[in-house]
Amino acid sequence: MAIYTESLNQDRNAGINCENTASNASRSWIPSDWTAGDDCVRRGKSQSHFDCSPSDSNACFYGQLDIQTLGGAGFASQRTTGDDRSWDVSGYDSIQLDTGEADKKRYTFIIKDKLLQMNPGNGREQSTISYEYDFSISSKMANSNGTFIFIPWKDFKATYRGKEEKEVSALDRKKIKRFSTTMRSFFSDQEGPFPLPIRPIKAVPLPNDPEKNVLGASVDLLKLFGQEQSPRTSSRQPRWLVPILGIVTGCWLFCNTGYPWLMKQSCHLRCRPRLDLLTLFQLPTTL
Known part of the structure; x- marks a missing residue:
């Protein structure tokens, strides 16, 4: 060598x-x-x-x-x-x-x-x-x-x-x-x-x-x-990544938890008046 x-x-x-x-x-x-x-x-x-x-x-x-x-x-x-x-x-x-x-x-x-x-x-x-x-x-x-x-x-x-x-x-x-x-x-x-x-x-x-x-x-x-790594290099790298990860995480949470919960509440709101009216009409009336 x-x-x-x-x-x-x-x-x-x-x-x-x-x-x-x-x-x-x-x-x-x-x-x-x-x-x-x-x-x-x-x-x-x-x-x-x-x-x-x-x-x-x-x-x-x-x-x-x-x-x-x-x-x-x-x-x-x-x-x-x-x-x-x-x-x-x-x-x-x-x-x-x-x-x-x-x-x-x-x-x-x-x-x-x-x-x-x-x-x-x-x-x-x-x-x-x-x-x-x-x-x-x-x-x-x-x-x-x-x-x-x-x-x-x-x-x-x-x-x-x-x-x-x-x-x-x-x-x-x-x-x-x-x-x-x-x-x-x-x-x-x-x-x-x-x-x-x-x-x-x-x-x-x-x-x-x-x-x-x-x-x-x-x-x-x-x-x-x-x-x-120099401070300049290490400080630049995560700044653009944090908001993107936040947006992606927020969308995932909304689709898997928030959206189903809203749909369920919406269903309850639509169905509750109808059930109340049917109950009302079935009750005996008094003079």
């Missing part, structure tokens, strides 16, 4: 830049900046690949997720390389994923702000806190011009070895150490081949028009993106 952020190490940015920076326009994918992190470290058989080129903004994260070898578990991942790298995204509000049409499988975008040395006992990387966000893209949601997914920082979930952690410090956005995209089994929920076409990933401000080309756009967007 090309993740556009402001790199503290500008000569090795992995195609990682910040939005609204003029010098970022020419940056693109660097294949050597990405490597696999599959379940083979746990003797699994899943495989992932990342097909990209410095001359093309389109890339593809794909592979095969195997869950049989590890008894229902399994993962395939592509991540940035190098432990000495760091990115500062503190001046931005969210991560923007720009994807093409994909399968309905669930993917996970992961950020780390801390890396440890390899374990001298087994040569494996030691675990640290990950900040994760799960997403999926169906054919109905996909847009031919790109499907944008905006992920505010608050929507990243802190986990440790796959389990959510509540009592952890906030993501240090000044010193991001790693980005990765992962395909997981989610406890035997999915397996097999997967393709995720992807375009440059960016650290961006919140969009001016979040409802355009956003995955799962809905009435909850204002809450999702942390935006509030």
Whole structure:
């Protein structure tokens, strides 16, 4: 993936830049900046690949997720390389994923702000806190011009070895150490081949028009993106609606209660004199 952020190490940015920076326009994918992190470290058989080129903004994260070898578990991942790298995204509000049409499988975008040395006992990387966000893209949601997914920082979930952690410090956005995209089994929920076409990933401000080309756009967007309506907008909306609702409600009440009551009273008024006259004529008269 090309993740556009402001790199503290500008000569090795992995195609990682910040939005609204003029010098970022020419940056693109660097294949050597990405490597696999599959379940083979746990003797699994899943495989992932990342097909990209410095001359093309389109890339593809794909592979095969195997869950049989590890008894229902399994993962395939592509991540940035190098432990000495760091990115500062503190001046931005969210991560923007720009994807093409994909399968309905669930993917996970992961950020780390801390890396440890390899374990001298087994040569494996030691675990640290990950900040994760799960997403999926169906054919109905996909847009031919790109499907944008905006992920505010608050929507990243802190986990440790796959389990959510509540009592952890906030993501240090000044010193991001790693980005990765992962395909997981989610406890035997999915397996097999997967393709995720992807375009440059960016650290961006919140969009001016979040409802355009956003995955799962809905009435909850204002809450999702942390935006509030201005008093001018919120005060105008209900004024024209209140009188219309009043008129409609009044008509409904009249037709269902008022009109039948009036008809009944009218009938009583018409019938009462006739009954009184008949009674009068039937009574005996006295001289």
